[in-house]
Amino acid sequence: MKHYLISFFSLISALALCLPATAQAPKSEYMTFDAAQPVLRGFSDALPAALGKSPDAATWSVWIKSQDLNIRQRLDLGEEDTLTNLLRWGVTYTKEYQIDREYLALYGKSSLVNAFAENRANDLIRALASPNANEGMLQMRAFLEQRGYSLKTAQDRARVKQHLLDNLAHMRDEFAEFREKLKTADLAEQAQLYAQRGISLDSNLWPDYALDRALEELVKAGKLKPGSVQRIAIVGPGLDFANKEYGNDFYPPQSIQPFAVLDSLVRLGLTDAKTFQLYTFDISPSINIHIARLQKNAVAGKPYVVQLPWNSAVPFSPEYIASFTQYWQSLGKQIGTPVQPVAVPLKVADEIHIQAVSIGPEIARRITPVDMNIVYQHLPITNPDEKFDLIIGTNIFIYYSAFEQSLARVNLASMLKPGGFVLSNDMLADKAPGQLEEAQRTTIDVRSQPVIQEHIYCYRRLP
Numbered sequence: 001m002k003h004y005l006i007s008f009f010s011l012i013s014a015l016a017l018c019l020p021a022t023a024q025a026p027k028s029e030y031m032t033f034d035a036a037q038p039v040l041r042g043f044s045d046a047l048p049a050a051l052g053k054s055p056d057a058a059t060w061s062v063w064i065k066s067q068d069l070n071i072r073q074r075l076d077l078g079e080e081d082t083l084t085n086l087l088r089w090g091v092t093y094t095k096e097y098q099i100d101r102e103y104l105a106l107y108g109k110s111s112l113v114n115a116f117a118e119n120r121a122n123d124l125i126r127a128l129a130s131p132n133a134n135e136g137m138l139q140m141r142a143f144l145e146q147r148g149y150s151l152k153t154a155q156d157r158a159r160v161k162q163h164l165l166d167n168l169a170h171m172r173d174e175f176a177e178f179r180e181k182l183k184t185a186d187l188a189e190q191a192q193l194y195a196q197r198g199i200s201l202d203s204n205l206w207p208d209y210a211l212d213r214a215l216e217e218l219v220k221a222g223k224l225k226p227g228s229v230q231r232i233a234i235v236g237p238g239l240d241f242a243n244k245e246y247g248n249d250f251y252p253p254q255s256i257q258p259f260a261v262l263d264s265l266v267r268l269g270l271t272d273a274k275t276f277q278l279y280t281f282d283i284s285p286s287i288n289i290h291i292a293r294l295q296k297n298a299v300a301g302k303p304y305v306v307q308l309p310w311n312s313a314v315p316f317s318p319e320y321i322a323s324f325t326q327y328w329q330s331l332g333k334q335i336g337t338p339v340q341p342v343a344v345p346l347k348v349a350d351e352i353h354i355q356a357v358s359i360g361p362e363i364a365r366r367i368t369p370v371d372m373n374i375v376y377q378h379l380p381i382t383n384p385d386e387k388f389d390l391i392i393g394t395n396i397f398i399y400y401s402a403f404e405q406s407l408a409r410v411n412l413a414s415m416l417k418p419g420g421f422v423l424s425n426d427m428l429a430d431k432a433p434g435q436l437e438e439a440q441r442t443t444i445d446v447r448s449q450p451v452i453q454e455h456i457y458c459y460r461r462l463p
């Protein structure tokens with residue numbers, strides 16, 4: 001994959017600066033050299049080469065900014081993955097077979113799968129170039145144009161097609177590499193599996209269900225008390241579009257996790273829907289702009305509608321699906337009102353289950369986006385009452401090395417109240433555990449043959 005001088009996301013960042021800032025939107029700061037000391041000591045035998053063996057404060061402050069930039073540049077590669085998932089799974093623009101994992105492994109080797117890919121690429125290009133392109137397609141078109149592609153002439157489109165097919169081959173090879181690694185990887189190695197991968201924004205409901213189960217266990221164990229979770233942060237809430245599993249490209253881009261988590265918290269009696277504050281921390285300008293817009297709309301009295309889809313073709317056990325279904329049926333009812341969901345394309349109508357909830361402005365206005373790279377940044381909170389009771393981060397730390405995860409631990413701990421919790425489905429590296437100790441691990445059996453389990457790791461801030 002190529003690297004480009006100006007990234008799509010830097011351009012969106014520049015545009016974001018032109019948006020009116022929310023009055024109370026707080027600003028994140030870089031981790032200081034002093035705060036990083038425990039991690040630098042813990043990793044003294046394995047520091048990144050650019051930091052040198054014994055870095056000083058000046059080296060640190062230059063290094064941290066360049067690393068922050070490097071991470072943000074990985075967003076473009078993640079967006080390429082989203083485009084590839086749209087090519088593999090999309091149902092709005094084509095009638096062609098989907099390219100599931102099995103077919104993906106055969107791409108380049110089977111003339112049948114090659115034909116699926118060719119047809120899908122042709123259909124996708126037609127949809128991207130269409131004057132009636134939907135919001136998701138427009139976003140992808142802008143992304144391609146920003147990366148130097150055009151859809152104007154036959155020659156331009158041939159170039160885009162080659163790019164799409166090259167990316168498909170890249171994903172096939174990347175997945176083969178992950179499968180090989182997973183044969184021998186222990187939990188700690190699995191927790192850094194994507195450390196070199198592009199960072200994507202996609203999301204689905206499975207982690208929200210796992211979080212719900214973990215929160216319930218924390219309540220039952222008496223580790224979380226009624227009404228004790230009023231200040232909440234979600235790191236990396238995601239923006240659901242062309243979902244990595246089943247290409248649900250038939251609804252507009254949306255962020256579900258802040259609302260799903262909030263709904264669980266209210267149902268469990270942990271949070272008062274009238275007084276909570278929820279912050280999202282993300283490096284993605286697309287997400288930050290999306291959340292800023294929904295907050296601004298809420299202040300103007302407009303609700304936010306979330307579509308809640310899931311796909312029953314997943315190879316999960318009947319027990320897991322039954323329990324998930326129960327969760328899904330009540331999802332959103334604590335903080336929203338059921339509304340008519342968008343129509344599901346016929347091709348997937350049998351397997352897609354969907355409902356929609358309208359979240360009232362009095363809830364949505366309490367959600368504030370913060371541009372933050374959790375590996376290197378935090379909010380400098382001096383008032384202890386303004387620290388967080390709970391910080392959630394799923395499918396995010398897997399993108400980082402043990403060293404980076406350890407720095408993130410410092411940032412997370414610095415923003416939590418003593419006794420506050422971080423919940424993640426990625427196990428955080430513990431070579432330099434800092435102020436966070438593991439207080440509970442919730443394990444959910446997703447499937448028995450072969451065994452698939454989901455874990456939620458709950459870390460508590462030491463006093």
Ligand SMILES: C[S@@+](CC[C@H](N)C(=O)[O-])C[C@H]1O[C@@H](n2cnc3c(N)ncnc32)[C@H](O)[C@@H]1O
Pocket residue numbers: 071199200201202203204207235236237238239257281282283284287372373374375393394395396399
């Ligand atoms: C794969 S999505 C996961 C979305 C959602 N949490 C879920 O589990 O479905 C990863 C999210 O983390 C964000 N992210 C990745 N690295 C980050 C970082 N260093 N700091 C803040 N956000 C980050 C991405 O922009 C995106 O929103």
